Amino acid sequence: MSIWNSANPQLRDLVAYEPGKPIDDVARELGLNPEEIIKLASNENPLGPSPKAVAAMREAVQSAHIYPDGGAYYLREAIAQKFGLQRANVILGNGSSEILEFTGHAFLQPGDNIIVARHSFTIYKLMAQLFGASTIEVPDPHFAHDLDAMVAAINPRTKIIFVNNPNNPTGTLLSQAEIDRFVARVPENIVIVFDEAYMEFLDEPVDTLKYVREGRPNVLVTRTFSKIQGLAGLRIGYGLAGAELAEVLQKTREPFNANSIAQAGALAGLLDEEHQRATRELNKEGRDYLQRCFASLGLKYVPSHANFILVKVGDGKALFNALQKRGVIIRDMCAYDLPEWIRVTIGTMEQNTRFIRELNLFITPPASQPVPKCH
Numbered sequence: 001m002s003i004w005n006s007a008n009p010q011l012r013d014l015v016a017y018e019p020g021k022p023i024d025d026v027a028r029e030l031g032l033n034p035e036e037i038i039k040l041a042s043n044e045n046p047l048g049p050s051p052k053a054v055a056a057m058r059e060a061v062q063s064a065h066i067y068p069d070g071g072a073y074y075l076r077e078a079i080a081q082k083f084g085l086q087r088a089n090v091i092l093g094n095g096s097s098e099i100l101e102f103t104g105h106a107f108l109q110p111g112d113n114i115i116v117a118r119h120s121f122t123i124y125k126l127m128a129q130l131f132g133a134s135t136i137e138v139p140d141p142h143f144a145h146d147l148d149a150m151v152a153a154i155n156p157r158t159k160i161i162f163v164n165n166p167n168n169p170t171g172t173l174l175s176q177a178e179i180d181r182f183v184a185r186v187p188e189n190i191v192i193v194f195d196e197a198y199m200e201f202l203d204e205p206v207d208t209l210k211y212v213r214e215g216r217p218n219v220l221v222t223r224t225f226s227k228i229q230g231l232a233g234l235r236i237g238y239g240l241a242g243a244e245l246a247e248v249l250q251k252t253r254e255p256f257n258a259n260s261i262a263q264a265g266a267l268a269g270l271l272d273e274e275h276q277r278a279t280r281e282l283n284k285e286g287r288d289y290l291q292r293c294f295a296s297l298g299l300k301y302v303p304s305h306a307n308f309i310l311v312k313v314g315d316g317k318a319l320f321n322a323l324q325k326r327g328v329i330i331r332d333m334c335a336y337d338l339p340e341w342i343r344v345t346i347g348t349m350e351q352n353t354r355f356i357r358e359l360n361l362f363i364t365p366p367a368s369q370p371v372p373k374c375h
């Protein structure tokens, strides 16, 4: 008798999400000094958190014996104010990934489906599978979402469409005109999730919140404190939606899903515009540098609108292993079925130059290599 016989059948084939490799794991496995390892694998902020967020968290630790404010009054109020919305439009998650999961709890049943772009965040598909729903993957020419094709893929069991903008792992960006046309064409009974984890890296952000303000019932925008805010370890993100959709999602969450230290750090970080600006500037400098280097090395890359770059190196897994041995952690793209590519997070200039130095040791022009396997 296996307990698997009692478990939900869709769990059998569920492959767990594989995150970027932690520095300590690499140090332990390869006998390296953790201080000499750089991680450019998970799109984290190389400047760390805002000092104001750190101070607020220190303070909050003193009250760790008290349950958090489950309604997160101050943080939700501050987020609402920042975007010209009401508190009722704001929902918090244990990372924005948790909010993606709320949409599954709220809308998916076995036999339903979600629509995603072919090379987009793998969490959407894993989340759908958790609820016994299937995923329709729509081809993405030149690695950009084809929103017209995504609308055309809608069928009677479609419940949610995920639009990741800028998109991870490709770094591509959709225009305001494309998005407006898309929203107008999606029936209002289907939820549109705009996952905007990297929106703050844009100089001229696309506006999807206008749909929430205008009362469009089926638009959810998700943002996170993990990326530009440098608070990935805290696990906190937020969703913005019409009051009714927000209410539906609120029903699915645990009462204390956003912990008190995270609420305090996020609130202080949200208000620290200077830290976000400095991060954005550093990211632009690093992005220009890395893209110039790739071009001069003859490597094809996808021009990025985020804090990472997708670049074609030949055998991505082999390069991942070779760089890891030298203390540089990047991401191979096997999970995205792109064995010839890697994704590298933009770091400090010191980290970027080290990455390029190490990369130089290993690359041969992709054209001269056979197509690699993910091994």
Ligand SMILES: *Cc1c(COP(=O)(O)O)cnc(C)c1O
Pocket: 043, 094, 095, 096, 097, 098, 121, 164, 168, 195, 197, 223, 224, 225, 226, 227, 232, 235, 236, 237
């Ligand atoms: C990093 C990321 C998130 C945010 O994850 P958190 O759970 O908030 O840490 C969401 N979507 C995409 C596409 C991401 O890359």
